[in-house]
Amino acid sequence: MSHSDAILQRVMGLHPKVIDLSLDRLMRLLDALGNPQDQLPPVVHIAGTNGKGSTLAMIRAGLEAAGKRVHAYTSPHLARFHERIRLAGALIPEDELSALLTEIEAVNAGQPITFFELTTAAAFLAFSGHEADYTLLEVGLGGRLDATNVVARPALTVITPVSIDHTQFLGDTLAQIAGEKAGIIKRGVPLVVSPQQDEALQVIEARATRLGAPLIVAGQHWHAAPEPGGMVFQDDHGLIDLPLPNLAGPHQVENAGTAIAALRALGFGAAEALAAVTKAEWPARMQRLGHGRLVEIAQTQGCELWLDGGHNAAGGQAIAATLAAMPKRPVHLICGMLNTKDVAGYLRPLARVAQSLTAVSIPGEENTLPAEATKNAAASVGLQATTSDDVADAVQSLATAHPGARLLICGSLYLAGQVLRDNG
Structure with missing residues (x-):
């Protein structure tokens, strides 16, 4: 420290x-x-x-x-x-x-x-x-x-x-x-x-x-x-x-x-x-990750890895619009959120553009929404959802199951920060 x-x-x-x-x-x-x-x-x-x-x-x-x-x-x-x-x-x-x-x-x-x-x-x-x-x-x-x-x-x-x-x-x-x-x-x-x-x-x-x-x-x-x-x-x-x-x-x-x-x-x-x-630089806003441990896991199966820290309903709409405008690829979300947010409001627009959601708890964050609760919220808006112990496991299993997919880690700036730190 x-x-x-x-x-x-x-x-x-x-x-x-x-x-x-x-x-x-x-x-x-x-x-x-x-x-x-x-x-x-x-x-x-x-x-x-x-x-x-x-x-x-x-x-x-x-x-x-x-x-x-x-x-x-x-x-x-x-x-x-x-x-x-x-x-x-x-x-x-x-x-x-x-x-x-x-x-x-x-x-x-x-x-x-x-x-x-x-x-x-x-x-x-x-x-x-x-x-x-x-x-x-x-x-x-x-x-x-x-x-x-x-x-x-x-x-x-x-x-x-x-x-x-x-x-x-x-x-x-x-x-x-x-x-x-x-x-x-x-x-x-x-x-x-x-x-x-x-x-x-x-x-x-x-x-x-x-x-x-x-x-x-x-x-x-x-x-x-x-x-x-x-x-x-x-x-x-x-x-x-x-x-x-x-x-x-x-x-x-x-x-x-x-x-x-x-x-x-x-x-x-x-x-x-x-x-x-x-020339603007602003990390974790629909940022495509280009290198690091998580990217290596994704790339072994030809997957893209993206990161976004938006977390409210308007953020969900912006991400959905961004994904809809990209060259077509199946989209799978890895999502961790805080318990103070309108989770269903954030996820509802994403349900229209994503094939699945893997929920994680945000490590070391006392206000994290438990992965199970994020999974349930996703299911309530019609998203096929599971949970995973951590982001790396989620990237690994999604890449294996869906080669060539677009993987997006999303739901919280706190989660995005951890990913940027851990991914190197």
């Missing part, structure tokens, strides 16, 4: 709840640290239910292609915590992370603070100490009371598609959830909005209007659509013909549109738009 991992482990015990949406504890800590959140390079703040990470990755690719240095804060991490904090493009070094965490732990002096609040303070402190041209901040949960929502004057805010998720924290209706996401809108700061359901869009637009935030809304101020062999983006500045995004899936066209609209709002043009769709 690295030094930073040991500190992060200790920090877990400082607040009884993993998630407790409030900004008071964090503001106290940031004040004691000299308010680093007020000393960041221009901030692009991104909320939404789905597509935040992909959209951020595309904005980053566009900015970096323009020669800009970009800080980025994302969550959760997959294999190592360091993925959450990028300093001017590079993952934060271990010695710097452990020094920051040591300082923050000392300043916090054992007072209640959640893991995400403390790590957000670490990101702000890291960013304020390094020169860059932009800071990209991804909301952890919701928006209004999220730890990232302490930057008083971002350069731009972005809201990606809003759907039902995290109802225990954000409310039961789309309007309530959209209201929480709209909490990142700031007076007079331009807001880019992805395609939304009407109920969500009304809430977002009403708040933006009240705060005098200029709106840049999909379908009104900009349009992105697939066309044969690529996609097209159009706004008041004109039309750009582009290849399809290098991130797989039809839903990535609207994420690309959002990223390009954001880049345009920051003053960038066609070259940056091209980089956004061709």
